[in-house]
Amino acid sequence: ACFNCKHRHYKCFFTSHGLDILSLMQSVANCLVGEYDFRNLCKLDPGKQIANFHRCVVRSQIIPVSQDKQAYVFNDLVGSTFLYHQVRHIMAVLFRVLVGTGVEQPSIISALMNRSSPESQLSLVDRKHEYQMADALLLMLWDCAYADSDVTWQTDDDGAESSTGSDLYHQLHSIHQRSLIHTTLDEHFLLAATQYHAPPPQYFPFSQIGVTRHTLPRSNLGREWVLGVPLGAGTYKRSAKCTPLLDRKRLDRVDVANERWCIDRRTHADIYHRRRRRRGAVEFKVICNLVSTNLPSLCSS
Numbered sequence: 001a002c003f004n005c006k007h008r009h010y011k012c013f014f015t016s017h018g019l020d021i022l023s024l025m026q027s028v029a030n031c032l033v034g035e036y037d038f039r040n041l042c043k044l045d046p047g048k049q050i051a052n053f054h055r056c057v058v059r060s061q062i063i064p065v066s067q068d069k070q071a072y073v074f075n076d077l078v079g080s081t082f083l084y085h086q087v088r089h090i091m092a093v094l095f096r097v098l099v100g101t102g103v104e105q106p107s108i109i110s111a112l113m114n115r116s117s118p119e120s121q122l123s124l125v126d127r128k129h130e131y132q133m134a135d136a137l138l139l140m141l142w143d144c145a146y147a148d149s150d151v152t153w154q155t156d157d158d159g160a161e162s163s164t165g166s167d168l169y170h171q172l173h174s175i176h177q178r179s180l181i182h183t184t185l186d187e188h189f190l191l192a193a194t195q196y197h198a199p200p201p202q203y204f205p206f207s208q209i210g211v212t213r214h215t216l217p218r219s220n221l222g223r224e225w226v227l228g229v230p231l232g233a234g235t236y237k238r239s240a241k242c243t244p245l246l247d248r249k250r251l252d253r254v255d256v257a258n259e260r261w262c263i264d265r266r267t268h269a270d271i272y273h274r275r276r277r278r279r280g281a282v283e284f285k286v287i288c289n290l291v292s293t294n295l296p297s298l299c300s301s
Helices: 021-031 086-096 108-112 168-194 254-300
Strands: 007-015 034-037 054-064 071-079 139-145 227-232 235-239
Touching (some): 086 108, 086 139
Antiparallel strands (some): 007 071, 054 071, 227 235
């Protein structure tokens, strides 16, 4: 089923807190459409020995899922195949590292995908930089498409409601109602906490606050503020410095990482076989000693 899939459709849900949704993030989402090199937007798995990192994204857009526009969905991320953690790395660039927060310019995505762009002044990237991918909670594999000849879909013949209350609609409705209660409780707790604990200064997104990473004000004690860079799903990467992505440490090239994995595998295999041969020699020696010790008594009997 995995190899017969025609395309996969991912949705990523997130809130607009600290993000410049309409201008910065949507422009980057549009840049993803097409076939490009995503080696810098995935997690390298040398065990698979992948050499081709070109993948095709058919559609990519960001739309609000609520009327107040506090929640958004990175919708219609559709492609034939995706690399390991590719979508979570794309989301990290979209709103964590760091386009949505205004730390990086939208042209960073062209450099990471080794895509030449006339408006981009950034050099192409042959090795992935170190950065944390987005939280897993926001990611949803929404749909998979197959040819009619590859699969046969089966549904329940009985359209009547289940008397046990275990049908799909009632289960999802129950989950939704409980989630609303949890959301309301959390909102009340947050409002109660703000009466005694003032919220920290909000500097994201830079494009709307009017500051840059070079003009961030200091605290009353003269220290740099610890910034909470969003990772999605209410999680943050706390850091006092906003190091540009292209200035961060780079990982090994793909061919180097793949070759090192092969060498390590051969080394581990050699060690395993040497241990097996050594163990077999020891066992054979023990058997020979037992035979030589017990052979005279066996012959005399």
